[in-house]
Amino acid sequence: MTDASVIPDKAQVHRHLAMAVIMAGLLGIFTLDSVTPLGYSVWFLYVFPVWYSTRLSPRSAAITLAAAAASSALIVAGYFVSPPGGSILETAAYNRLMGAMVLWVLTAVLLKSRTIEERVRWSQEALKESEAFNRAVVESSPDCMNILDREGRLLSLNPQGLCLMEIENAASVLGRYWWDLWPESSKGTVQAAVQEAVANGTARFQGFCPTAKGTPKWWDVIIGTVRGLDGQPTRLVSTSRDMTVIKRAEEAVSESEERHRVMVEQVRDYAIIMLDPDGRVATWNAGAQRFTGYAQEEVIGKPLSLFFDPQARDAWTVELEQASARGMYEQEGWRMRKDGSRFWAHIVTTPLRDETGTLRGFTKVWRDNTQRKLIETQFQQLVEQSPNGILTVDARGRIALVNRAIERIFGYKREELLNRPVDMLLPERLREEAALQLHRGQAAGETSFKTMDNGAAFSGLHKSGREFPMEMGLTPIETLQGMMTLCTVVDVTERKRAEEAILAANRELEAFTYTVSHDLRAPVRTMAGFARILMEDFGATLDPEAQRHVRTIQKGAQRMGDLIDDLLEFSRVGRAAVDCRPVDLNKLVGEVWTDLKPQREGRAVELTVADLPQCLADRRLLRLVWMNLLANAVKYTANREQARIEVGWRPDEEAADRMVIHVADNGVGFDQKYVSKLFSVFQRLHRADEFEGTGVGLAIVHRIITRHGGRVWAEGRLGEGATLSFTLEKAL
């Protein structure tokens, strides 16, 4: 309706031209003047506006043609009013010229007015079109677009805006001040932004504004201005972009960052710190404070070297270099506390890089392993300093750890042993069995003990190739490296040598007593025997003095025989194996008392025996004890008119499983100050002519009771009797 009507088509032009020719023909102008040059020019001037008018609207064309008609009428009129004196032709030409000029002027005026009119119409059309375009843009915008007047009142908003703001009735918001639609807290910001836009042409802000239905939303708002011809803003256009989703995501990220930060800060068992790329402390947490004693404000910005021993301050760069080279660096080491003390830290250092790979810093996680380190160190020292050899063997039979004693025992240096088969420490003949033992032990988790006592001797192999006797304990242990066997090794060379020396000494002693038993008695027997023969065969011819001498020889020989016998007895009870079984003491005492009948013949000896419990002892040896004790009691009460011997017992207050048995008599007793001599061999408190004896009896008693694990002691008062006490284990 616009262009099509303004720009006529060709057919229309032709029609106009034809009309102009007809009109001119009708009026005779064309025929008269067309042949003269002037006629052509006039024609051109005359016709051109007509032609030009055809390019115009019909209304303009009509005006043009009307003008042409008017000018024709003027030409005709001019013909009649032409000045006198001129030819008709001159008059006609003059008139035509005048008419054409009038026509031209008229046409020009008409055309001018028509052009302005057209232009106004065009611009109106264009404006209409542009408005439609703008409306389309506005309506299709995904954002909420508000048009405000310069005071900030809402003039309109796009459909998307209604939708985003969940407004059902646009009328409810139109005409209101825009900031009044925002929550109270944002009003100031919005108002300021509007003012800024009015002043500077544009403004931008972010703000929170729930929708009409209350859905919380975040907006990113840009305000632009529409200026009038005077350059003053007439309208404001605000474009509000819904950024709730982005905001939510940002919030989620920062919330999670905050949570992490709080968490890291609160961790107490680990020091978690961040360093800048130069190794200065950037963040600090509770664990770090706990380990080092430094508060956050004391260390932020300080270099890592703060925590290093002054002698090893340069080492800190190594950690960071290693970490950035490897991506992560794990190590353990001593670190300094604020107070100068040290803690053993397990440290993991990780470099932090941004997306471009640029080093942004480091995180460090420390764990205070001081306690573990101390225990480890102590344990290591225990192992290292142990006088016994200690080594561990892994499941493949390889040596994993050795201590100093192992080096000494086997003659190898540590590095010669580690990771080598343990077989190298054993003679070849034992290797198979040892491997079996190790395997069985590890599989069953049982401890075994290899000694040289039970059966085959167990030997170690020294580096020099020398075999030596050893004892070896095998204990399976579970370690981080898997099942291991802990072997404890004792070199028993010295002990074995000592044992052999003792055995040899014992053998010698046995040979000696054997000799004594046989050979020492033989000459004594010869003396006694031949003295008797002398008396039997020649007694009658010997004078009394000679007979007395012979009897002295006999007595001496007899005494010598007794001494030898007792000494052998004493030696024997020291060597005899103690075979403990329950013994009925009442019965035993009865038997011994019966055996002593010859000694107490013709005497009044009263024996009182309490009901004795069963005891655990070697009956044969215990019999010797009773024999000696009761014989002594009988012997030392010899000069009593009424001899009394009392046997009793009580529980041993020093050991619950034992009892104290005593034998008390009312004999001659002894002086308590000599009690220490009582139990020694050949020590006697009485002269031989007072009471016979060799001084071995109580020594035998002492030895037997001691070999039973008991104690024996004596109490006596000179002339008032003696009490011998000993302890024995009770039978259950």
Added chain:
Amino acid sequence: MTINGVEILLVEDSPEDVELTLRALQKNQVTNHVQVVTDGAEALEYLFGTGKYAHRADGRVPKLVLLDLKLPKVDGLEVLRRCKSEEGTRKIPIVVLTSSKEERDIVESYRLGVNSYIVKPVDFQQFNEAVRQLGLYWLLLNEAPR
């Protein structure tokens, strides 16, 4: 060589003990012939008719052996063992007559089959008594092993 067809082999290296033993036997009216040898090797030769007793290879054996344990050359326990392990001599009663009260000697002797074990006492009176009982027991009450 034999009297009354009975003989006693006394294995004893000490001449004094030999004399005392013979006197004790005599005093107790043991009148059997006593053959004395002074070491274990000679005792074995006598018992098995070898060496210087090879001429004695008539299969006759003593009726009783009185054996000391501590002997030159071959000791008494070895003589006892050999004697008790041979068919021909197993049945000869053997009495160990020794100074030793050592338990292992006594145990070993009985293990090897000794018939009696007598410790020579210092007091010869007791010795006489022991020998007297021996004489009665082995020579008078027992039948000859053959």
